[in-house]
Amino acid sequence: MEYAMGAFLLGALTVMTKGVNFRAAQHLGSGGGAMANYIVATLLSGLLLSGDEDASALMTGFLEAPGWLYWGGVFGVVSFVINIASLRHMNLLLSTGCMLVGQLIGAALTDWLWYQAVVPGKLAGIALLAVGVLYDKWKCCND
Template sequence: MLYIFLAFIGGALVTLASIINSRLGKEIGVIQGTIINYTVGLICILLVCLFNGSLFKISSQGFLDIPLWAYLGGMVGVAVVILSNIVIPKIPVIYSTLLIFIGQIVTGIIVDYIFGNPISKGKFIGCIFIILGLVYNSNIDKKDLSSNRCEDLA
């Protein structure tokens, strides 16, 4: 139960971080906002490591033993923040969150397929339902927006 709660909190924090980062990116620029995001993140994680004692357990040999592909996580993280900073100010947060979620599900299905893991029918069907719901809700929002514009003109 604890891990379910922590996953829920993590998801909420991802959404909040995306909103905060996109507003910062809108204020000072996408790349500059990303630099601020990662600089503050670096300071925070260094403080956490300092206080829990793990900062001094990092060795230069430890960095050399890490496989090269593992460093791609940082580059992917930068791309995520940059893309979020571009997208979130342009579309409502609910749509961007759902689209990010759909991207995660589709990527999970693809990764499962590449590594020979069975693809869950539930994930696939759930992804289809989310996409259909997003399209349906988007059409409703367009109709509401156009009817509000007509009322404003009258």
């Protein structure tokens, strides 16, 4: 149960991060907002590592990791840019609904690619959620 609560908390933090990042970009420009975001993340990561007794082992593992593991950072930057662009044209709730559908599709694709395991019922759930998001967008913009 605590893992499910952690996942719900992560979801809430993700949405709050989207909103704060958008506001940062409004105040500092897209590049400045991204830079502020990544400077803070770098400093906090450094603080976390400095308190870890195994920090040198972590750094060795970090340097020896396969190159494809670093794509997470690239995806993070692309995600930030898309977030800023999308929030200029839709509200946070709709953007979050679209993001949720995208996350579920991405999770299904990753499960299929890495584990060859995708449950058809889950795909139907993703499709249903996507229809709901599209309906909300259509209803919102045609009232």
